[in-house]
Amino acid sequence: xxxxxxxxxxxxxxxxxxxxxxxxxxxxxxxxxxxxxxxxxxxxxxxxxxxxxxxxxxxxxxxxxxxxxxxxxxxxxxxxxxxxxxxxxxxxxxxxxxxxxxxxxxxxxxxxxxxxxxxxxxxxxxxxxxxxxxxxxxxxxxxxxxxxxxxxxxxxxxxxxxxxxxxxxxxxxxxxxxxxxxxxxxxxxxxxxxxxxxxxxxxxxxxxxxxxxxxxxxxxxxxxxxxxxxxxxxxxxxxxxxxxxxxxxxxxxxxxxxxxxxxxxxxxxxxxxxxxxxxxxxxxxxxxxxxxxxxxxxxxxxxxxxxxxxxxxxxxxxxxxxxxxxxxxxxxxxxxxxxxxxxxxxxxxxxxxxxxxxxxxxxxxxxxxxxxxxxxxxxxxxxxxxxxxxxxxxxxxxxxxxxxxxxxxxxxxxxxxxxxxxxxxxxxxxxxxxxxxxxxxxxxxxxxxxxxxxxxxxxxxxxxxxxxxxxxxxxxxxxxxxxxxxxxxxxxxxxxxxxxxxxxxxxxxxxxxxxxxx
Numbered sequence: 001x002x003x004x005x006x007x008x009x010x011x012x013x014x015x016x017x018x019x020x021x022x023x024x025x026x027x028x029x030x031x032x033x034x035x036x037x038x039x040x041x042x043x044x045x046x047x048x049x050x051x052x053x054x055x056x057x058x059x060x061x062x063x064x065x066x067x068x069x070x071x072x073x074x075x076x077x078x079x080x081x082x083x084x085x086x087x088x089x090x091x092x093x094x095x096x097x098x099x100x101x102x103x104x105x106x107x108x109x110x111x112x113x114x115x116x117x118x119x120x121x122x123x124x125x126x127x128x129x130x131x132x133x134x135x136x137x138x139x140x141x142x143x144x145x146x147x148x149x150x151x152x153x154x155x156x157x158x159x160x161x162x163x164x165x166x167x168x169x170x171x172x173x174x175x176x177x178x179x180x181x182x183x184x185x186x187x188x189x190x191x192x193x194x195x196x197x198x199x200x201x202x203x204x205x206x207x208x209x210x211x212x213x214x215x216x217x218x219x220x221x222x223x224x225x226x227x228x229x230x231x232x233x234x235x236x237x238x239x240x241x242x243x244x245x246x247x248x249x250x251x252x253x254x255x256x257x258x259x260x261x262x263x264x265x266x267x268x269x270x271x272x273x274x275x276x277x278x279x280x281x282x283x284x285x286x287x288x289x290x291x292x293x294x295x296x297x298x299x300x301x302x303x304x305x306x307x308x309x310x311x312x313x314x315x316x317x318x319x320x321x322x323x324x325x326x327x328x329x330x331x332x333x334x335x336x337x338x339x340x341x342x343x344x345x346x347x348x349x350x351x352x353x354x355x356x357x358x359x360x361x362x363x364x365x366x367x368x369x370x371x372x373x374x375x376x377x378x379x380x381x382x383x384x385x386x387x388x389x390x391x392x393x394x395x396x397x398x399x400x401x402x403x404x405x406x407x408x409x410x411x412x413x414x415x416x417x418x419x420x421x422x423x424x425x426x427x428x429x430x431x432x433x434x435x436x437x438x439x440x441x442x443x444x445x446x447x448x449x450x451x452x453x454x455x456x457x458x459x460x461x462x463x464x465x466x467x468x469x470x471x472x473x474x475x476x477x478x479x480x481x482x483x484x485x486x487x488x489x490x491x492x493x494x495x496x497x498x499x500x501x502x503x504x505x506x507x508x509x510x511x512x513x514x515x516x517x518x
Contacts (some may be wrong), residue, residue, distance in 0.1 A: 053112035089287035091150035102391045135187045169223040240297045278332045311373050318373040391443025422479040463518045486511035
């Protein structure tokens with residue numbers, strides 16, 4: 001450089017050099033020159049003044065530098081949050097305090113340093129924070145539209161319908177409804193609302209019927225009301241239903257199936273059939289015999305032998321091969337009554353009446369076996385009446401020839417005539433005791449053999465010629481069942497009256513003249 005020629009020129013050059021040094025200092029300060037660590041190049045007051053916090057307070061005329069900075073002791077050192085509390089005590093009480101691991105202060109959200117923009121809420125809430133879920137839905141929406149961090153209440157939810165034209169129609173009409181937030185949480189996906197139903201609809205718990213994925217499978221989510229569910233046939237189609245043609249209620253699914261517990265339909269029968277109390281081997285469900293949706297739905301009840309095949313091959317094949325099961329069993333209480341005798345009497349009244357007087361025949365099972373389904377062959381009477389069978393004379397071995405099998409009473413006296421017609425008549429016909437006075441059909445009681453005639457006929461009282469000594473033996477002239485014999489052959493036979501064989505040959509009988517009766 002050439003030396004200046006005058007003093008004035010020298011002064012101008014000096015001023016230019018000074019000005020150039022000041023500019024260089026400013027440039028160094030602003031540009032943070034290369035090669036110099038940032039912490040050794042403090043920013044100028046002008047840079048801080050353009051930060052959002054300073055621009056709002058100082059640039060907006062709300063505060064002066066000295067209101068926050070102590071020039072004499074600390075200069076422009078960061079004063080922390082203490083100065084904030086002088087003016088914003090109310091806001092500090094409602095501050096966003098964070099947690100022990102990540103405490104927050106005023107400076108966490110409010111930027112007072114250069115080149116730092118106010119942070120977005122999602123920068124901290126993109127991950128779950130304690131009991132707060134991570135922000136998912138609405139992450140790009142300005143948080144202050146719903147949240148007022150330093151006000152009470154802190155949340156003022158915006159009307160969802162401003163953005164969401166789909167509205168909760170009838171579902172939000174109930175008392176205490178909060179509108180969309182009944183089901184939708186503000187930061188969770190819309191599908192999460194499917195898990196919210198049970199928070200209000202606790203009964204039935206779930207509420208998830210078997211094989212139903214969610215409530216909206218039947219209910220429209222924004223028009224949800226009790227009777228607004230989709231018809232069952234939408235998924236299940238028309239099902240053949242028991243007696244639906246004659247019982248209108250059976251044609252309506254919800255008559256038996258409650259929407260939230262459709263598998264409990266078996267218990268719903270009592271709603272209409274309260275007087276029916278099925279007690280069938282412990283099966284209390286009507287559908288055990290009345291199949292609701294299978295087979296021939298016009299058949300009121302399943303065949304008994306569909307379960308009881310061991311009893312019989314058909315419902316009328318047991319007990320004499322023609323009696324229906326319900327002839328003995330009540331339809332809803334198949335257990336036989338305690339008084340089985342009374343049950344038998346419904347068909348066998350005559351036999352029950354007769355056996356009621358026969359102590360040994362009161363129990364039908366004693367002769368017919370314990371199983372009414374397969375009655376056993378009646379045993380011979382001698383199984384119980386061995387003494388009577390052993391003592392019965394020939395021809396009397398068949399007990400039923402004289403006795404009714406159920407009553408068992410002795411037949412009347414003239415019953416013997418059925419077989420012994422030739423023995424009736426003669427002097428013994430009117431005997432009060434009948435045949436059994438002299439005969440017994442079997443033992444052990446009664447006369448084992450016909451008694452002697454003199455048992456009943458006292459000799460001294462016999463009339464006329466009966467008193468003669470030659471007439472002592474009754475059977476010489478009499479038979480047990482026939483009239484007395486007084487013909488010539490009888491009187492002159494053997495050693496009796498042989499000398500009278502030719503006496504009065506014209507007379508056929510002797511007692512025409514020789515009387516035996518007075």
